[in-house]
Amino acid sequence: MSFQSLPGALFSRHNGLLSPVAFLVSRAALFPGSPVPGLAFFTGVLSSDRSRAPVVAFWSFLGFLSTGDLYQAFQGGVMYAVLFFLTAYLGRRSSLWLQPPFLALVVTFLGRGLSLALTGSHLGGLLQAGMEGILVFVLSMIFLYGMPVLTRRGSLRGLDNEESVCLVILGAMVMLGFSGLEFGVLSLRQVFGKYLIMLLALAGGAGMGAALGTAYGVTNILLGTLPVSAPGAYAFAGLLAGAFRGVGKSGAGLSFVVGDLLLSFYLLHAVNLEQVILESVLALGLLLLTPSRYVSEVARLVPGTLENRRLQQEYDQRIRQVAAGRLAEVAAVFTELAGTLDEIAVTERFQEEERLNQLFRDICHEVCESCNLYQSCWEEDFYKTYRLLFDLIGLVEIRGRLEREQIPPELRRRCIRVNELVTEIVHLHELHRLNLYWQKRFGEKGSMVSNQLRGVAGIVSDLARELNVEVQYREGLTNSLLKQLAAAELEITHANVMCSAGNLLEINIGKLGCRANAQCSRIIRPLAERVCGRRLRLEQRQCALRTGGGHCLLRLVSARLFTVETGGASRAREGSSVSGDNYSVEELRDGRVALILSDGMGVGARAAEESATTIALLERLLNAGFNEELSLRTINNILMLRSGEDSFATVDLVVLDLYAGEAEFVKVGSCTSYIKRGRHVALIHTPSPPIGIVEDINVQPVKRRLRDGDLIVMVTDGVTGEKGEEDGKSGWLLDLLRKANTDEPGEMARWILAEAGKQPGLHADDMAVLVARVDRED
Numbered sequence: 001m002s003f004q005s006l007p008g009a010l011f012s013r014h015n016g017l018l019s020p021v022a023f024l025v026s027r028a029a030l031f032p033g034s035p036v037p038g039l040a041f042f043t044g045v046l047s048s049d050r051s052r053a054p055v056v057a058f059w060s061f062l063g064f065l066s067t068g069d070l071y072q073a074f075q076g077g078v079m080y081a082v083l084f085f086l087t088a089y090l091g092r093r094s095s096l097w098l099q100p101p102f103l104a105l106v107v108t109f110l111g112r113g114l115s116l117a118l119t120g121s122h123l124g125g126l127l128q129a130g131m132e133g134i135l136v137f138v139l140s141m142i143f144l145y146g147m148p149v150l151t152r153r154g155s156l157r158g159l160d161n162e163e164s165v166c167l168v169i170l171g172a173m174v175m176l177g178f179s180g181l182e183f184g185v186l187s188l189r190q191v192f193g194k195y196l197i198m199l200l201a202l203a204g205g206a207g208m209g210a211a212l213g214t215a216y217g218v219t220n221i222l223l224g225t226l227p228v229s230a231p232g233a234y235a236f237a238g239l240l241a242g243a244f245r246g247v248g249k250s251g252a253g254l255s256f257v258v259g260d261l262l263l264s265f266y267l268l269h270a271v272n273l274e275q276v277i278l279e280s281v282l283a284l285g286l287l288l289l290t291p292s293r294y295v296s297e298v299a300r301l302v303p304g305t306l307e308n309r310r311l312q313q314e315y316d317q318r319i320r321q322v323a324a325g326r327l328a329e330v331a332a333v334f335t336e337l338a339g340t341l342d343e344i345a346v347t348e349r350f351q352e353e354e355r356l357n358q359l360f361r362d363i364c365h366e367v368c369e370s371c372n373l374y375q376s377c378w379e380e381d382f383y384k385t386y387r388l389l390f391d392l393i394g395l396v397e398i399r400g401r402l403e404r405e406q407i408p409p410e411l412r413r414r415c416i417r418v419n420e421l422v423t424e425i426v427h428l429h430e431l432h433r434l435n436l437y438w439q440k441r442f443g444e445k446g447s448m449v450s451n452q453l454r455g456v457a458g459i460v461s462d463l464a465r466e467l468n469v470e471v472q473y474r475e476g477l478t479n480s481l482l483k484q485l486a487a488a489e490l491e492i493t494h495a496n497v498m499c500s501a502g503n504l505l506e507i508n509i510g511k512l513g514c515r516a517n518a519q520c521s522r523i524i525r526p527l528a529e530r531v532c533g534r535r536l537r538l539e540q541r542q543c544a545l546r547t548g549g550g551h552c553l554l555r556l557v558s559a560r561l562f563t564v565e566t567g568g569a570s571r572a573r574e575g576s577s578v579s580g581d582n583y584s585v586e587e588l589r590d591g592r593v594a595l596i597l598s599d600g601m602g603v604g605a606r607a608a609e610e611s612a613t614t615i616a617l618l619e620r621l622l623n624a625g626f627n628e629e630l631s632l633r634t635i636n637n638i639l640m641l642r643s644g645e646d647s648f649a650t651v652d653l654v655v656l657d658l659y660a661g662e663a664e665f666v667k668v669g670s671c672t673s674y675i676k677r678g679r680h681v682a683l684i685h686t687p688s689p690p691i692g693i694v695e696d697i698n699v700q701p702v703k704r705r706l707r708d709g710d711l712i713v714m715v716t717d718g719v720t721g722e723k724g725e726e727d728g729k730s731g732w733l734l735d736l737l738r739k740a741n742t743d744e745p746g747e748m749a750r751w752i753l754a755e756a757g758k759q760p761g762l763h764a765d766d767m768a769v770l771v772a773r774v775d776r777e778d
Contacts, residue, residue, distance in 0.1 A: 018045070021170070022175030026063030026076070031063075034112065036075035037173050038063060042080055043104040044143030046087060053084060067180065101140045101721065109133035137287045139173075142166045162300060163749045164208070171196055172215035186279060193219075194283035197238045197593040202252040202287070203295050204302035206242030209256075213238030233263040249295075253284040284655055310498075337339070356468045359432050360389065366428075367421050377414070388414070392422070396429050474499050481507070481531045488523060493551065497532070505532055507556040519553050530554055531773060535559040535777065560658040560705060562774045564593050567746025571770040573718070579717045580607020581768030586619045591659060594622055597652040597670065597770050599688075599716040607649075607766065614649045628666045629699040634666075636691040646688045652714050656706070656774065663712065663774075666704040671720055675704060678713040680739045708776040711743060718765035719756045732759060745771040 037137050038060040045056045057080045064073035075409055084106055090098050109129050114403055116125030145166040175196065178189035193216045202208025216238075217231030244251040245644030257280045264276045296435075298714030299305045377385045389409045412418055477497040485492045491512035498506045511519070529536050537559040543552055562746035571577040580600040596618055610720050614635055621631035631649060652670035656663050665673060669690030675682040686696045720733050736755055743749050749769040756767055 004625070018052060019055060019059045020172060022059040023063040024174045024511070026177070027067055028173045028176035028180065029067070030630045035064060035072055035079065036108070036130055036132050036174040037139060037176070038076060039079060039104060039108060040139030043083065043100050043136065043140035043145050047100045047140070047144050057084070063177070070704050072282065075111060075115055077686040079107055079542060082696035083107050088722045101137050102226070104140055105133040107137045142169050149455055156714055160205070168211045168215050171200070171212055174217050175216060176219045186275070186282070191282045192278045194256070194280055195286045197234065198241055198253050198256050198283060198287045199290065199295065199298065201238050201256065202240035202245050203298035204242070204248060204305060205245060206239045208302055209238030210235045237263060239371065249288055250428050254285045257281070286333060327372050351561040359393070360386070363389065363424055364426050366424050367417060371417055373416060375745035392425060393429060396425055429775070474612050481528060481749050484527050484531055485524070488527060490519060505534065505535070505536070513552055519683055520552065524554065525556060559777055561661045562658045562776055564656055564658060564772055564774050565745055566595065566770065567744070567749045567774045568770040569749040571753055571766070573766050576604050578605050578608045579766040580604060580611055581718065582608065582611040582615055583770040584619065584769050586622070588622055593656040593658060594619070595654040595656070595712065595714060595770055595772055597714045597716060597768060599650040601648050611651045614651060618651065618653070618771045628655060628664065628701060630693060632666065632668055633697060637695050650669055650716070654712060654714065656772070661705055661706045663704050666699060667701065671715065674713040676713060676740070677707060677740055681734060706774050710745065711748070712772045713737060713752070714770040715752065716766065716768045718767035719752065719769060743773055745773050
């Protein structure tokens with residue numbers, strides 16, 4: 001801030017709250033003749049927003065002058081100036097010892113030490129100067145944390161606990177600043193102090209009222225106006241006001257007045273009760289005149305209040321909206337890139353006709369332009385010449401090369417350079433064919449990249465939508481749950497019910513330890529299920545017996561309809577130590593479970609590498625948010641590009657949605673899968689080539705509803721002898737599954753593998769079996 005703009009800033013609405021606070025804090029007299037609180041507040045402003053420091057210095061200087069102590073005003077002004085120009089000279093240094101709070105400590109120690117030494121106090125003066133310097137340092141750090149409440153405008157973030165404590169201490173300093181301001185027999189410090197306690201108790205609840213009441217009592221002790229019991233008395237009055245905040249202004253204010261009168265009479269032994277009553281009534285009148293929207297604004301800043309929780313939700317939602325917007329922009333970029341590649345492919349298709357015309361022009365240039373009959377052929381008989389050449393190019397395309405007798409008779413009669421013409425056409429057509437081949441390859445790769453970019457854009461868009469989903473605080477369910485928990489005589493400290501995407505619930509509960517009575521699973525979970533009307537499971541528990549504390553923390557979330565148990569087995573072919581068939585069970589990020597079975601090309605280590613690579617890539621892509629079809633197409637392209645050699649593998653994929661009770665089967669080159677339900681066995685078979693062979697794989701997902709006890713059996717072709725062409729409606733494995741008496745997945749997988757070893761002709765390939773059983777949650 002320049003000195004030219006200082007007059008306008010002194011009375012600016014931008015500094016409307018900062019200026020009176022600076023004036024009152026500078027009046028607070030912790031030590032006679034010492035500018036400690038004002039200097040600490042100035043240092044806090046200097047550290048957080050240097051541009052406002054001149055405004056604070058001006059109002060602080062007026063505060064010094066209002067006390068009538070000109071010497072204090074002079075030394076305070078000098079110390080302000082020294083600190084301001086010293087920080088300007090040092091600039092933003094990274095050293096901790098050169099920050100404004102440490103510099104303020106040094107300036108206070110030297111300035112006050114010199115001032116006290118001039119008055120004749122030497123050793124005692126140095127000790128007092130040191131104490132004041134330390135106090136300036138501590139208070140400046142406190143004010144620095146509490147500064148946001150004075151400077152923020154339109155923020156969507158409330159105060160944290162540390163800022164709330166700093167706010168209470170700042171309020172105590174402001175109340176001290178009213179010392180000496182009296183109106184007849186009334187003390188403005190008492191009226192404003194009681195009003196401030198009522199206001200914060202009404203806005204922040206019993207805890208905030210008790211905290212400020214304690215601070216108010218301590219300030220009166222420092223001034224010597226009340227006995228040492230004052231903090232407890234006013235803490236109780238503030239607690240009482242906060243307890244009745246639900247009734248509104250009148251309830252909080254009257255409860256404070258009653259508590260203040262009783263404690264003033266019985267505990268503080270006040271002599272002039274009429275003055276106490278008058279001060280309390282005036283403070284109550286100020287509270288009633290305070291606009292409700294100001295009370296709500298204060299309540300939004302105090303942690304733990306309903307207004308603060310709503311504010312925090314707004315803040316979180318705003319952050320999610322910003323992040324979602326940026327991700328949507330990134331998704332739009334990928335979509336634009338994909339569209340650009342598509343336009344290139346479309347443009348290439350439109351340019352095919354232009355290439356044919358260019359071929360005619362090249363033939364004409366190389367052969368016909370130097371011929372004596374050029375004018376007759378290409379000007380007088382253009383269309384006939386064009387048709388003859390077109391037919392000749394068609395013959396070259398069909399037969400590759402032409403003998404003289406294969407040339408149309410009409411062209412042989414008309415053209416005197418027919419042999420040269422045929423040779424040039426064959427040559428140029430070959431070049432044209434090669435260009436078309438590579439252009440087609442480029443278009444296919446461009447289309448591949450375009451699909452992948454579009455897939456990435458879809459993932460980013462989904463992430464943006466996921467971030468933009470508001471996690472709602474369910475106040476009605478929370479209140480109902482708290483009532484039921486209280487009726488069950490459980491000692492609950494806090495509880496909240498949140499609803500996220502997909503209408504999934506999350507319930508967080510804090511309670512006192514139950515001495516190993518298992519209240520969390522025995523009482524709380526069933527009670528919460530009745531309140532919420534859905535099944536819940538205990539996802540996280542911090543037990544007081546394990547942590548050594550006195551409190552337990554619980555988290556209940558929506559439960560799955562089904563659980564899954566899996567088992568697998570594999571065997572290498574005879575003469576090989578490594579199986580090329582691999583399987584995996586992966587729990588995805590969104591709670592689904594993926595069952596993957598892959599058969600690599602051939603046998604041995606090379607086949608094992610192919611199948612393991614395929615499974616690892618598929619797991620990563622599915623966890624990243626790619627859908628099943630795009631994941632498999634991406635792996636297909638990678639396997640085709642990774643080397644010039646043949647590289648392919650089959651994929652048998654089953655994705656289980658245990659919340660919805662569905663299974664999605666995706667088969668690429670794999671053989672039949674089976675769903676065993678009692679004695680009935682259903683077959684899942686969609687023929688397609690393995691990935692890594694053809695550029696465009698055919699993905700046909702098949703969905704099935706799940707029931708309690710369903711067994712899903714997945715096998716490679718080494719078990720059944722299938723090679724992708726058979727439908728699996730007959731065979732020894734189908735009969736085996738119908739007669740099976742076990743439903744334990746691991747045991748069944750080993751049993752199927754053992755029976756496959758007994759079948760004739762099934763020893764020349766690797767084998768793998770993956771079995772999963774789904775059970776309804778109890």
